[in-house]
Amino acid sequence: MKKVIIVLASMLVTSVILSACGSGSTSNTASNGAGATGDGAISGTVTFLTNRTDMIGTQFDDYAKRFHEKYPNAQVEFEAITDLDKTTKIRMSSGDYPDVVLIPTIPNSDLPKYFTPLDDLGLNDNIYFKDYKSYEGKVYGISVGATTTGIVYNKKAFADAGITEIPKTLDEFYAASEKLKAKGIVPLASNFKDQWPLYPWISEVPTSMAGDAKLNNDRMNSDTPYQMNNPYGKSMTIIRTMYEKGYLEKDVNSTNWEQSKKDVASGKFAMVMLGNWVIPQIIASGTTSDNIGFFPLPYDNSGKVNVSLAPDWAYGVNKNSENVATAKAFVKWMIEDSGFDQYAGFIPVLKDKKATIPQLQQFDSFKPVTIEAVADDPKVTDIVNHAQITKEALVQEFILAHNPQSVLDKYNAAWAKARKDILK
Incomplete structure (x- = not known):
């Protein structure tokens, strides 16, 4: 990560x-x-x-x-x-x-x-x-x-919306979001305008869904790595669904990263999907540690979840x-x-040093399967750069598109051309 x-x-x-x-x-x-x-x-x-x-x-x-x-x-x-x-x-x-x-x-x-x-x-x-x-x-x-990615949430906002159990399936996650919306609380801070906070939806979440640390590198073997029914499309469909149901900011084009941390701290926003590194920043933005929790995103209805462990x-x-x-x-x-x-808020990179923040201990209590990240293949990096693909921009376009398949077609075409040039 x-x-x-x-x-x-x-x-x-x-x-x-x-x-x-x-x-x-x-x-x-x-x-x-x-x-x-x-x-x-x-x-x-x-x-x-x-x-x-x-x-x-x-x-x-x-x-x-x-x-x-x-x-x-x-x-x-x-x-x-x-x-x-x-x-x-x-x-x-x-x-x-x-x-x-x-x-x-x-x-x-x-x-x-x-x-x-x-x-x-x-x-x-x-x-x-x-x-x-x-x-x-x-x-x-x-x-x-080291970082792992999940849902950082305001406990009081959950309690005010009547959410008594942490969602363990995707349907439960949507249901909790509906309760928050009905209470006048923004369910999820996307930070859409700032773009970079969208990275989990095209990187960590697909890797977790696939249960395969090599997912991003395996794109090198295909001219069409982005599909609606593969981990990339399924992951981005979650955040698109959140947008369509009104579970993101009222105007996603006017979001602000620094303000969003304050809004999660105050309970105006309930959740944000990012790495554990954001936890201390939210606490410092106006709340106490015991009001902030952290749980794995339930990306399907199986009740089981993989999470990506990645270097920062x-x-x-x-x-x-x-x-x-x-x-x-x-x-x-x-x-x-x-x-x-x-x-x-990092997991220490030193193997003999343990993480001490309680939110990581809560996260581990859900017993996720950890997928340790692997280094990017240089050829994949070359293809990405040659195709001029900004992964977070792909997510933005997917969320807003009338036809999300057309967005995948566009990026697949750029990928295929760059792949041909790099691997020839």
Whole structure:
């Protein structure tokens, strides 16, 4: 799951956190691993490019202070953007990108062009998704955390609507949505306009329905991967049905991501379908932890459910950084010491570290079958890029179309042409 946080409008917020006793930048080579050279080699200033605009001026200030306390000769600065994937790729293509970035959607074969290996951090034997951002046996990216996707909900809104049992079938899910609508509560926040929050309906949910982590990669074997009666069509039909029945925002074209978190927190909206990472953001938007729950989406009427376990964005270190050792030290510090995974609501990427948030414990009580994500096949990535397919845009068009089959036909045609060009 990779999970992809992409929005249409780009916003740049830069926070420069300087310490009074820091030294100037010094040059380190890629061989200077953070764990191997001693703290004396960790010096200079590095910049981290992140999508967490909400942490600028708050948690990131604390991180900068604590990192400097551990490495007195080093400093970290933070640059936050919302259109992360697109903006990072543009900056990488120009050669002007920060010391530490969240690796965008590029083929793994391109990783050595931009990033330095992280194998010398001593983490390889204790992390999930070690091979996810690897190439030819070398690890170039380590996930910030693991995510699973489901329904985050406001417990009071459920109680106010008379919902006493968590839906375990799709029919029960629609019935609960009807009760919420009748009570004047918006059942599900789609964040349709912002587009990126629609990704589960074309990625995680189809994978769960198929019970196959290779579903997205298997598209390479077909000219028509998008069908009404396969996991892609069935998944998108759920969110289309929610739209048709009036279970989404009254005007889906005027939704707002930041406001939606406040609306779920207040109970104006009851649910949102996203990864566990959104839970602490909703709580921080105006409610208490015990008012927010988390359960797997019941995508059919079987009473059984699969869920996808996926890495989120992965830290990568610019191979041309002037302070590679310091950049590596910061990555390791973020994973081991920062506490970011708990703050962000992630399942820790370190195998010996357990998730502590109660919502994940509630989610696990439904005993879902976990489907661990696999890395994207480079050829599939090439086909997607060549066809210029934005998966969330596909969902948008499917939801609004008079004839959803025509949308699938359009994207299948683009896919087939790109597949022919790439695989010829």
